Structures are given as structure tokens and as C-alpha cells.
Amino acid sequence: MALDFDLTEEQQMLRKMVRNFAEKEIAPVAQELDEKEEFSYHLTRRMGELGLFGPFVSEEYGGSNVGYLSYIIAVEEIARIDGSQAATLAAGNSLGISPIYYYGNEEQKQQWLPDLCTGKALASFGLTEPNAGSDAGASRTTAVLEGDYWVINGSKIFITNSTTDISKVCVVQAVTGKREDGRNELSCILVPNGTPGFITKTMHGKMVWRASNTGELYFQDCKVPKENLLGRRGDGFRQMLATLDGGRLSIAAMALGGAQGAFELALKYSKEREQFGRPIGSFQVNAFKLADMATEIELGRLILYKATWLCENHRPFSKESAMAKMFCSEMYHRVANHAVQLHGGYGLMKEYAVERHYRNQKLLDIGEGTSEVQRIVIARHIGVPGRAL
Amino acid sequence: MKIVVCVKQVPDTTDVKIDPKTNTLIREGVASICNPFDEYAIEEALRIKEKLGGEVHVITMGPPQAIEVLRNALAVGADKVYLISDKAFAGSDTLATAYALSKTIEYIGGADLVICGKQAIDGDTAQVGPGIATRLGIPQLTYVSKIREIDLEKKKIIVERLLEYGREVVEAPLPALITVVKDINEPRLPSLIGIKKAAKAQIPTLTAKDINADENRIGLKGSPTWVVKVFTPEARGGGGEILKGELNEVVPLLVTKLMETKFIK
Numbered sequence: 173m174a175l176d177f178d179l180t181e182e183q184q185m186l187r188k189m190v191r192n193f194a195e196k197e198i199a200p201v202a203q204e205l206d207e208k209e210e211f212s213y214h215l216t217r218r219m220g221e222l223g224l225f226g227p228f229v230s231e232e233y234g235g236s237n238v239g240y241l242s243y244i245i246a247v248e249e250i251a252r253i254d255g256s257q258a259a260t261l262a263a264g265n266s267l268g269i270s271p272i273y274y275y276g277n278e279e280q281k282q283q284w285l286p287d288l289c290t291g292k293a294l295a296s297f298g299l300t301e302p303n304a305g306s307d308a309g310a311s312r313t314t315a316v317l318e319g320d321y322w323v324i325n326g327s328k329i330f331i332t333n334s335t336t337d338i339s340k341v342c343v344v345q346a347v348t349g350k351r352e353d354g355r356n357e358l359s360c361i362l363v364p365n366g367t368p369g370f371i372t373k374t375m376h377g378k379m380v381w382r383a384s385n386t387g388e389l390y391f392q393d394c395k396v397p398k399e400n401l402l403g404r405r406g407d408g409f410r411q412m413l414a415t416l417d418g419g420r421l422s423i424a425a426m427a428l429g430g431a432q433g434a435f436e437l438a439l440k441y442s443k444e445r446e447q448f449g450r451p452i453g454s455f456q457v458n459a460f461k462l463a464d465m466a467t468e469i470e471l472g473r474l475i476l477y478k479a480t481w482l483c484e485n486h487r488p489f490s491k492e493s494a495m496a497k498m499f500c501s502e503m504y505h506r507v508a509n510h511a512v513q514l515h516g517g518y519g520l521m522k523e524y525a526v527e528r529h530y531r532n533q534k535l536l537d538i539g540e541g542t543s544e545v546q547r548i549v550i551a552r553h554i555g556v557p558g559r560a561l
Numbered sequence: 562m563k564i565v566v567c568v569k570q571v572p573d574t575t576d577v578k579i580d581p582k583t584n585t586l587i588r589e590g591v592a593s594i595c596n597p598f599d600e601y602a603i604e605e606a607l608r609i610k611e612k613l614g615g616e617v618h619v620i621t622m623g624p625p626q627a628i629e630v631l632r633n634a635l636a637v638g639a640d641k642v643y644l645i646s647d648k649a650f651a652g653s654d655t656l657a658t659a660y661a662l663s664k665t666i667e668y669i670g671g672a673d674l675v676i677c678g679k680q681a682i683d684g685d686t687a688q689v690g691p692g693i694a695t696r697l698g699i700p701q702l703t704y705v706s707k708i709r710e711i712d713l714e715k716k717k718i719i720v721e722r723l724l725e726y727g728r729e730v731v732e733a734p735l736p737a738l739i740t741v742v743k744d745i746n747e748p749r750l751p752s753l754i755g756i757k758k759a760a761k762a763q764i765p766t767l768t769a770k771d772i773n774a775d776e777n778r779i780g781l782k783g784s785p786t787w788v789v790k791v792f793t794p795e796a797r798g799g800g801g802e803i804l805k806g807e808l809n810e811v812v813p814l815l816v817t818k819l820m821e822t823k824f825i826k
Binding site for chain 1: 632633636750751752753754755756757759760761
């Protein structure tokens with residue numbers, strides 16, 4: 173009896189609670205927030221009140237310590253209804269809270285985690301730069317130690333949760349020197365929002381996740397105390413890779429939840445909509461689409477839960493999380509496409525939530541490592557010759 | 562202040578299927594939820610506790626899986642919960658259920674206030690709440706949409722009852738039993754911390770013996786009513802007329818029609 177697919181009582185209750193919350197509180201406002209490109213402080217706060225920030229953080233820092241699978245289930249359920257709110261939650265946890273929780277010293281954890289875990293504050297992860305996307309090691313942002321201060325110069329782009337009124341701190345990856353092998357030494361430094369020389373600009377005009385917050389960040393001789401270094405100097409690249417391994421699970425959860433939501437909408441519509449005198453779902457061509465969607469969602473859930481199980485049990489999970497992220501995001505793409513197709517002309521209208529699913533899915537095979545990067549990760553794990561680049 | 566809330570687990574569907582042979586609900590494959598009106602009852606109890614202090618105890622009678630609704634009650638903040646479960650209760654009608662619940666309330670030391678949902682969405686009888694009050698010998702205030710005041714010193718409660726023709730303000734001495742409608746509040750969701758606590762909790766089960774129930778008053782023996790047949794009535798043909806048009810056109814039309822039919826003069 174080694175295999176066990178049952179969720180615990182706690183996980184089942186959590187899923188019910190989050191589903192209730194998403195259906196009652198997010199669904200009625202999701203379309204409007206999306207259309208207005210409006211970040212919801214209210215919903216962020218509500219997610220905090222319900223304990224959805226910091227589910228993997230121990231209770232002494234304000235988390236609920238219910239484990240990573242519970243977190244994944246929560247993201248899945250929010251994404252089933254709305255990608256934007258799921259993005260706020262997933263980025264807030266995986267990219268905001270987790271580096272501070274895993275690499276911060278006691279003082280840093282005490283300072284930031286309690287507010288982050290209640291949704292009163294958000295932290296962001298400043299990694300991507302205009303010229304360093306998939307090639308994350310090519311950061312040009314620099315941090316130079318001058319006396320007791322790091323002086324940071326450079327810029328970051330597409331940083332989720334970085335420019336809201338409650339964005340309090342950014343974990344910035346910067347070049348802090350050269351390593352012996354000639355490559356850049358990267359370190360992560362905590363830069364509080366509002367620090368002189370730290371300029372933020374909200375990005376508008378997104379196709380996806382329009383109600384989530386995305387920012388461009390500029391650092392101009394921005395000075396922070398040297399104690400703001402996260403973990404050890406030179407550990408930035410390793411911290412970033414580990415953070416993204418965990419982040420990929422939450423991206424996969426967003427894709428899985430989104431696919432589930434789009435599928436349910438399509439199934440419902442297929443039963444209600446009649447053409448040629450019968451429900452469109454009764455036509456084999458449509459029934460097969462629905463059967464494919466249901467099957468793919470089930471497969472996605474299996475690889476994601478397995479990867480999460482490995483993570484929770486402290487086993488290597490980098491390969492499986494890349495597989496889950498790649499498969500689920502590409503699967504969401506296919507499912508959302510079918511869902512719109514089944515809705516016909518109505519699926520092209522903003523009034524129908526499948527329209528939002530169709531747009532939102534696209535981020536998932538780009539953000540936190542493109543599908544191509546996931547294939548590189550997987551290829552390396554399975555031992556292909558060379559670096560697979 | 563000690564508040565006891567009585568809740569019931571019901572099938573999660575408005576499209577209840579009935580076994581035509583036994584005339585009972587088909588429960589297989591149907592998820593169970595807490596009767597929605599009972600969630601308002603739990604919420605109101607929590608709000609009273611937050612304002613006046615005290616404890617909220619939640620009880621349910623049902624099969625072992627009814628423990629789920631009690632876990633939810635713990636997750637939102639109930640202090641104590643009890644499952645009343647025993648084969649001896651099987652087949653209880655509203656009379657026997659009200660008796661068993663009232664015995665349970667006595668067993669756990671009584672209450673200053675008992676709160677029930679106005680009715681359960683499966684049986685829709687609305688009899689159990691009033692039945693408990695009768696057996697406990699306390700006043701009953703049904704269809705409560707608002708609690709105006711609870712005075713612990715003078716031991717009284719003032720509520721608004723939502724009736725078909727309006728709202729009625731009623732005062733009663735405590736202890737009392739109220740049944741609540743959904744206008745009374747908006748039930749909260751449990752937090753993750755609450756869920757974590759509730760999922761681990763050991764929930765006590767009370768048997769017929771524990772609550773000193775008279776075996777002739779529970780189960781089939783104690784149930785003078787039985788279900789002969791459950792069916793969905795045929796939709797009545799004909800039906801009414803829907804007036805279409807602007808408000809200033811349809812209102813005079815409606816008045817004329819009502820006068821023609823002598824509903825109004």
C-alpha cells in the first residue's frame with residue numbers, strides 16, 4: 173500500500189473553502205477587474221485573512237504550515253476561477269515569501285514574513301531584466317559594496333506584485349562580482365520599496381492576468397544596508413534556481429486549475445447549447461474534445477501532485493516540476509482552445525469566462541521558465557549529451 | 562453565554578433523486594453539505610460570542626460521516642462539537658429527532674440560547690427547531706432575520722422575525738430557541754489555520770444511552786410519521802400571464818386586471 177491518492181481531511185476541507193471563496197468572492201468581479209486592469213487590494217487581503225499566503229511557512233512567522241500540496245490545491249482552485257488572482261497568490265508565495273523564508277536570516281524573517289503571510293504586504297522577486305530572460309545568469313544589475321551599504325544599479329522587468337501600494341520589498345538578484353571561473357557572481361539582496369533610488373513603474377497593456385500587478389523596476393545608486401543580503405554572497409544563482417523549481421509547481425497549478433475551469437465551462441455549455449435540435453455535446457466531434465480535455469487534465473494533475481509529493485518529501489523534484497510546468501501549461505493551452513471552440517462565437521466575447529482563460533493560458537508557457545527552458549531542464553536530467561541548449 | 566447550534570448534514574443538490582421503491586433519498590454518489598440555513602445559525606452564534614463572550618457548541622444527529630459538518634463548524638470557530646450517532650436513532654422522524662436533540666442539549670448542560678436554521682433543504686419540514694423548544698420548555702422565535710438585543714442581566718432577547726407580510730419584533734426571556742433565515746448574516750469561510758485545527762480534532766460521539774434517551778421515543782419506534790411516497794408534483798398547466806412593457810404601462814394594466822378578478826377593490 174505505497175501508492176495513495178487520497179487527500180487528507182485537511183486538504184479536502186481546504187479545497188472546499190478555497191472553491192467557495194473563489195466562486196463567491198472572485199467570480200462576480202473577475203471580468204470587471206480584468207477589463208479595468210485593476211489590482212484588487214480587497215481580494216488580496218481576503219486571501220491573506222483565509223491564510224492562503226504562507227501555507228508552507230511555519231506558524232511562528234504567521235504561516236499555517238499545512239504543506240506544499242495544500243498550497244498547490246489553493247492555487248489550483250483560485251485559477252479555476254481567475255488567473256489574475258491566482259497570479260497574485262502564486263507569485264506572492266513562491267516568489268515573494270519563499271526566498272525570504274528559505275534563505276533569510278532570523279531578523280529578516282521576523283521583519284517581513286508576518287505581514288506577508290497575512291496579505292497585508294507583498295514581496296516580489298526581481299530576476300528578469302530587459303536583456304536577461306531565459307538566460308537569467310546574464311543579469312546586468314550590479315550591487316557594489318561601499319562601506320556598510322550595497323549600491324545597486326540596473327533594472328528589472330515583468331516583476332509580479334512589485335508596484336502595488338502594499339508591495340513592501342523586492343528580492344533583487346544582482347551581480348556582486350566575478351567568480352574564479354570568470355562567470356558573474358550573483359547575490360540576492362532585499363530592497364524595500366520606497367528606498368531612495370528604487371523607482372517603480374506599473375506595466376499596462378497586458379494581454380494576460382490583467383488584474384494582477386506587474387512592474388518595471390529601476391535602481392539608480394540605490395543604497396541598502398549590507399545586512400540586506402539574502403543568505404550568502406554568491407548564492408544568488410542557486411537561490412534563484414531553487415526558488416523557480418518551487419515556483420514551477422505553482423505555475424503548473426495555475427495551468428491545471430485554469431484548465432479545470434475552462435473544461436467545466438465547456439462541459440456545461442455543451443449540455444445547454446442546442447444546434448440541429450440537440451445539445452452540441454452529444455455530437456461525437458464535441459464529445460471527443462471533452463473526453464480529451466478531461467483526460468489531459470487528469471494527467472496534468474497526476475504529474476503535478478507527484479512532483480509536489482517529491483518536493484514535500486524532500487526528494488529531488490526539479491525534473492518532475494519542469495515536466496509538470498511544461499505539460500500543464502501546454503495542456504491548458506489545448507483545453508482553453510477547445511473550450512472557446514465549443515462556445516463558438518460566444519467564446520470570443522468578454523462576457524464569457526472562457527475568453528479570459530484563452531488569453532490567460534498564454535502566460536503559463538512563458539513565465540517562470542518558458543516551455544523551451546523546461547525542455548532544456550528535462551533534457552539535462554535525462555542525460556542527453558551536451559547542455560541541450 | 563452558552564449557545565448551542567443544531568445542524569444537519571444534507572445532500573448537496575437541488576436535484577434530489579428518490580428511490581421509487583423505498584421512497585427515500587438516494588444518497589450514493591451525492592456529496593453532502595451542511596444544511597445552508599444551519600450555516601447562518603453557526604455564524605450568528607459566533608457573532609454573538611464575539612460580542613458578548615461565551616461558548617458555541619454545535620451538535621448534529623446523523624450517520625458517522627455527518628462528522629464533516631462538525632469539522633466545518635470547528636474550523637470557523639465553534640468551541641465544542643458533538644456527533645449524536647447510534648443505530649437506535651435510525652428512521653427517526655422530526656418528532657423523534659427533536660426529542661433526541663433536546664435530550665442532547667440537556668445532557669451537555671443546557672443552553673442560554675439554541676439556534677437552528679429555519680428548515681433543512683432536504684426535508685423542508687421546519688419542525689425540528691420548534692420541536693426542540695417545546696421539549697425543552699423554552700420560548701421559540703422562528704424565522705429570525707435580526708437579533709436586535711441580547712440582555713444577559715435581564716435574561717431577555719429581542720429579535721426581528723421575517724414574515725410574509727413584514728417584520729415582527731418580538732421579545733422573549735432567555736433561555737430561548739431561535740430559527741434563522743438567510744437574511745440574518747453572511748457566513749464566514751474558515752481560515753487555513755482553522756481548518757488545520759479542525760481536521761485534527763477528536764470529535765466525541767454520543768449514543769442514545771449517553772443522552773439518556775427513552776428507546777420508545779427514538780428511531781422507528783418513536784416516529785409516528787412515515788413516508789408513504791415522495792414525488793415531484795406535475796407542473797400545473799395554464800399558469801399566469803407575464804406583463805411586458807414599461808413600468809408606467811404595466812402597473813395600471815396590473816391594477817385593472819386585479820380589480821377585474823376582484824382581488825382588489
